[in-house]
Amino acid sequence: MKINDVILRTVVKGVVFIILTLGVYLFFSGHNAPGGGFIGGLVLGSGIVLLYITYDLETIQSKMPFDFKKVAALGVLLATGSAIGSLYFNAPFLTQTDGYFNIPILGEKHLSTVTIFEAGVALTVIGTLVTIILSISEDE
Amino acid sequence: MTVDIAIILIPFIMAAFIPIFYRQLSKRLIGWFVLVIPVSLFLLLTTYIPRVSSGQTLSNTYEWIPSFNINFTTYIDGLSLIFSLLITGVGSLVILYSIFYLSKKESLHHFYCYLLLFMGAMLGVVFSDHLMVLYAFWELTSVSSFLLIAFWHHRKASRAGARKSMTITVSGGVAMLVGFLMLYVMSGTFSIREIIANIDRISDHTLFVPALILVLLGAFTKSAQFPFHIWLPDAMEAPTPVSAYLHSATMVKAGIYLVARFTPVFGGEIVWFWAVTGVGLITLFWGSFNAVKQVDLKALLAFSTVSQLGLIMSLLGLGSVAIHLGYSSETVIYTQAAFAAIFHLVNHSTFKGALFMMVGIVDHEIGTRDIRRLGGLIRILPLTFTVALIGSFSMAGLPPFNGFLSKEMFFTATLKITELDIFSLDSMGVLIPVVAWVASIFTFVYCLIIVGQTFFGKISPDILEKNPHEAPIGMLISPFILIGFVVGIFFFPNLLGHYILQPAMASIYPTFPSTEEMTPHISAWHGLNTELYMTIGVVLIGVTLYFLLKRWKPIYRIFPQKLSFNVLYERVIGFGENFSERATKRYMTGSLTHYFIYIYMAFVIIAAGVFFMTDSFEWNTKNNAAVESFELILVFVMIFAAIAILFSNSRITTVLLNGVLGFSVAFFFVVFRAPDLALTQLVVESVTTALFLLCFKYLPDLKPEKSTKRVKFTNGVISLLVGATVSVIGLAVMNYDKFESISTYFEDAYNLAGGKNIVNTILGDFRAFDTMLEVVVLFIAGLGVYALIKLKAKKGDADIEN
Numbered sequence: 001m002k003i004n005d006v007i008l009r010t011v012v013k014g015v016v017f018i019i020l021t022l023g024v025y026l027f028f029s030g031h032n033a034p035g036g037g038f039i040g041g042l043v044l045g046s047g048i049v050l051l052y053i054t055y056d057l058e059t060i061q062s063k064m065p066f067d068f069k070k071v072a073a074l075g076v077l078l079a080t081g082s083a084i085g086s087l088y089f090n091a092p093f094l095t096q097t098d099g100y101f102n103i104p105i106l107g108e109k110h111l112s113t114v115t116i117f118e119a120g121v122a123l124t125v126i127g128t129l130v131t132i133i134l135s136i137s138e139d140e
Numbered sequence: 141m142t143v144d145i146a147i148i149l150i151p152f153i154m155a156a157f158i159p160i161f162y163r164q165l166s167k168r169l170i171g172w173f174v175l176v177i178p179v180s181l182f183l184l185l186t187t188y189i190p191r192v193s194s195g196q197t198l199s200n201t202y203e204w205i206p207s208f209n210i211n212f213t214t215y216i217d218g219l220s221l222i223f224s225l226l227i228t229g230v231g232s233l234v235i236l237y238s239i240f241y242l243s244k245k246e247s248l249h250h251f252y253c254y255l256l257l258f259m260g261a262m263l264g265v266v267f268s269d270h271l272m273v274l275y276a277f278w279e280l281t282s283v284s285s286f287l288l289i290a291f292w293h294h295r296k297a298s299r300a301g302a303r304k305s306m307t308i309t310v311s312g313g314v315a316m317l318v319g320f321l322m323l324y325v326m327s328g329t330f331s332i333r334e335i336i337a338n339i340d341r342i343s344d345h346t347l348f349v350p351a352l353i354l355v356l357l358g359a360f361t362k363s364a365q366f367p368f369h370i371w372l373p374d375a376m377e378a379p380t381p382v383s384a385y386l387h388s389a390t391m392v393k394a395g396i397y398l399v400a401r402f403t404p405v406f407g408g409e410i411v412w413f414w415a416v417t418g419v420g421l422i423t424l425f426w427g428s429f430n431a432v433k434q435v436d437l438k439a440l441l442a443f444s445t446v447s448q449l450g451l452i453m454s455l456l457g458l459g460s461v462a463i464h465l466g467y468s469s470e471t472v473i474y475t476q477a478a479f480a481a482i483f484h485l486v487n488h489s490t491f492k493g494a495l496f497m498m499v500g501i502v503d504h505e506i507g508t509r510d511i512r513r514l515g516g517l518i519r520i521l522p523l524t525f526t527v528a529l530i531g532s533f534s535m536a537g538l539p540p541f542n543g544f545l546s547k548e549m550f551f552t553a554t555l556k557i558t559e560l561d562i563f564s565l566d567s568m569g570v571l572i573p574v575v576a577w578v579a580s581i582f583t584f585v586y587c588l589i590i591v592g593q594t595f596f597g598k599i600s601p602d603i604l605e606k607n608p609h610e611a612p613i614g615m616l617i618s619p620f621i622l623i624g625f626v627v628g629i630f631f632f633p634n635l636l637g638h639y640i641l642q643p644a645m646a647s648i649y650p651t652f653p654s655t656e657e658m659t660p661h662i663s664a665w666h667g668l669n670t671e672l673y674m675t676i677g678v679v680l681i682g683v684t685l686y687f688l689l690k691r692w693k694p695i696y697r698i699f700p701q702k703l704s705f706n707v708l709y710e711r712v713i714g715f716g717e718n719f720s721e722r723a724t725k726r727y728m729t730g731s732l733t734h735y736f737i738y739i740y741m742a743f744v745i746i747a748a749g750v751f752f753m754t755d756s757f758e759w760n761t762k763n764n765a766a767v768e769s770f771e772l773i774l775v776f777v778m779i780f781a782a783i784a785i786l787f788s789n790s791r792i793t794t795v796l797l798n799g800v801l802g803f804s805v806a807f808f809f810v811v812f813r814a815p816d817l818a819l820t821q822l823v824v825e826s827v828t829t830a831l832f833l834l835c836f837k838y839l840p841d842l843k844p845e846k847s848t849k850r851v852k853f854t855n856g857v858i859s860l861l862v863g864a865t866v867s868v869i870g871l872a873v874m875n876y877d878k879f880e881s882i883s884t885y886f887e888d889a890y891n892l893a894g895g896k897n898i899v900n901t902i903l904g905d906f907r908a909f910d911t912m913l914e915v916v917v918l919f920i921a922g923l924g925v926y927a928l929i930k931l932k933a934k935k936g937d938a939d940i941e942n
Binding site for chain 1: 202203204205206815816819820823824826827830831834835838893894895896897899900903904905908909911912915916918919921922923925926929930
């Protein structure tokens with residue numbers, strides 16, 4: 001039986017962009033406002049899962065040819081790597097630093113190394129979430 | 141970033157890169173690429189020789205977890221420099237050798253990756269001053285040894301040998317860890333140097349002798365001392381370069397390193413003296429005695445390694461007596477035993493490395509290592525014969541090779557010790573030179589077997605049929621460099637003694653004022669004394685025994701096979717497997733309900749128990765905020781949903797009710813102004829629902845459970861207990877004042893961590909360790925789900941294990 005899901009597909013096309021934008025926004029706002037790597041990753045991950053549910057696996061995989069296991073692995077590498085990185089600056093393990101930088105066009109911005117760590121968290125969450133859901137749904 | 145930490149890290153970094161980039165390299169090149177690392181590290185380490193030999197030590201501390209006093213302290217002194225030179229030097233030669241030894245069809249990237257992992261770990265062991273860091277590297281050497289022994293993992297014997305070595309060395313390592321913790325309890329520091337500096341404070345502690353024994357257990361298992369030596373012969377299933385590197389030159393000497401390093405700590409104890417000397421001598425004898433009966437050349441060399449390690453170990457034991465006696469111009473003579481130990485350690489690495497490479501060549505060119513099938517190879521492999529001859533005669537203690545010098549010093553040390561009248565040496569002491577002498581005779585016999593039965597006699601016709609020829613030049617370079625050292629050290633021993641061995645004496649005897657005094661002048665000719673007569677006796681009796689080998693070999697059958705240590709090991713392991721299987725089956729029933737019962741009971745007993753025992757169940761409502769009416773409504777909604785789940789009879793209803801619970805909790809987060817938590821909760825709820833929907837198609841219809849009244853009652857009681865525990869603790873915790881509040885940190889988050897969002901500063905900064913490890917756990921869990929689903933064995937599939 002073929003389900004007629006034209007409405008779902010149409011809605012998702014628009015909504016996914018909002019969800020993904022929200023995910024990215026949450027990720028970056030985490031420093032001083034609600035958000036952060038974990039929640040940003042969760043939102044992004046659930047957006048991707050929504051795409052997989054609405055369309056079929058093959059369509060999405062041809063448009064997004066990522067191996068989500070590797071995405072998760074990259075996340076772990078970023079998180080642990082940024083932790084080890086501080087050793088190279090004669091600071092204890094997991095030390096993070098931040099500062100204000102004047103960037104052309106954008107103006108003065110607050111940048112922090114913890115963003116790298118949080119990016120690792122986010123990527124791991126996305127990768128693991130999608131990997132688990134995909135492997136369960138692909139199971140025969 | 142300074143050089144010394146880079147020395148440890150570079151092998152690891154390279155090991156991490158190999159699996160990523162090996163596809164870009166041709167199989168021929170990968171070995172040469174790897175070779176660059178140990179060669180450059182070796183050259184770099186040689187630049188330390190002038191500084192260290194002038195008495196300097198270099199130390200650097202890198203803070204790791206300063207709040208727990210765990211730091212990465214590198215420490216380079218004479219002792220660690222010798223070991224690091226051996227690790228990188230022999231490592232370079234072994235990698236050069238394996239480029240030609242291993243076929244290009246092997247999975248070379250694994251091999252070199254493990255080898256570099258080992259090299260880094262071993263350098264970490266000898267350069268670490270912090271006991272915990274040393275321990276971590278120590279176990280990493282066991283792990284990399286495991287991987288290398290099981291390199292040909294399709295062979296059952298390889299896997300068994302790998303497991304055996306891992307089981308024995310890691311158990312010893314755990315014992316050593318307990319010993320280290322005891323040392324920490326006694327001294328309050330993890331730094332070896334600080335422990336040595338404060339030795340007077342701890343030597344009367346009741347834990348001192350237990351710590352000594354536990355540390356020795358670690359050293360004895362690693363260095364294959366009697367009765368733990370049984371793993372080493374089985375480890376010979378590894379490729380020959382690995383045997384030459386790990387199982388003769390470096391890893392098995394880690395135990396020696398540990399004993400030498402801890403001599404200043406424990407050296408004055410009678411237990412230490414007799415344990416190290418006694419076990420060393422027994423190992424020396426037992427190893428050489430058993431080597432004679434072996435028919436596999438590698439097994440023979442394995443037993444010979446066991447025996448030689450025993451020799452070095454016993455020398456360190458003999459040398460520890462000088463610590464007990466304290467410094468004076470008469471006692472300094474006893475330090476020569478330790479000097480001989482380090483000297484023999486270097487010598488052993490040269491000749492045994494060469495011999496292993498020789499066996500590798502024989503195996504590679506002829507196709508067998510069984511001495512019953514070998515013979516007459518001198519005509520086919522003349523260059524290899526040279527290696528075998530020089531290596532064996534050095535091991536047998538004959539001039540003009542370096543083994544002669546250290547063997548003579550060994551005899552001197554055993555004779556000297558009998559003159560003492562402490563440690564009941566006046567009665568037992570005479571046994572020491574006797575055992576040493578008898579063991580040397582057997583050593584001489586098996587050295588003759590290596591040369592005689594492989595290279596002399598008749599060539600068997602099936603070997604000639606294959607038309608074998610001498611090994612390629614690449615395989616001969618490394619053993620020839622090593623035998624070059626064997627001969628070179630004989631002629632210039634004092635060069636080595638003065639520049640490399642002398643600074644190590646300062647590490648073993650830090651309280652002794654002058655290393656000059658402790659460095660004897662080594663000379664090949666030392667007059668007609670007892671030592672020389674002993675050597676002449678060894679040669680005469682050894683040659684006689686070799687020619688009468690067939691007559692007396694039956695004595696090996698006196699020992700019944702059933703009583704060997706291997707059988708004991710198999711029994712213990714078999715019993716352990718059976719026992720744990722039965723015990724595990726008893727509680728791993730496969731029923732989720734049971735598992736939940738374990739978890740909840742543990743939770744109730746521990747959490748409620750602690751509150752109960754410390755009498756913390758007191759609360760008052762004074763500090764609590766007023767309860768609003770809409771909060772009450774939410775609570776009733778949740779109660780209703782929770783109870784309704786129990787009576788639902790379709791899965792959809794259950795999931796929806798569960799969702800009601802989840803969203804109500806999210807509401808609470810909103811009400812209590814925790815937007816981060818509310819957001820997270822909402823998204824998690826959505827994802828969980830998606831997961832449930834996915835899983836539905838695999839689940840059978842929900843059927844009413846059939847369980848007895850008793851089971852239902854027990855489950856009900858447990859649920860009530862859990863609920864009560866959570867509620868009561870939630871209320872009581874408001875007035876809990878046993879610990880200081882840590883919220884001051886979070887309130888000052890912007891200054892301390894540079895962020896205004898407290899939740900995220902906790903996640904990313906204050907408790908970043910938790911977050912980092914949670915990320916890793918999450919990833920592992922994801923891989924676990926993937927592996928369970930994708931890689932499950934299909935019905936009727938072959939068992940991959942065998």
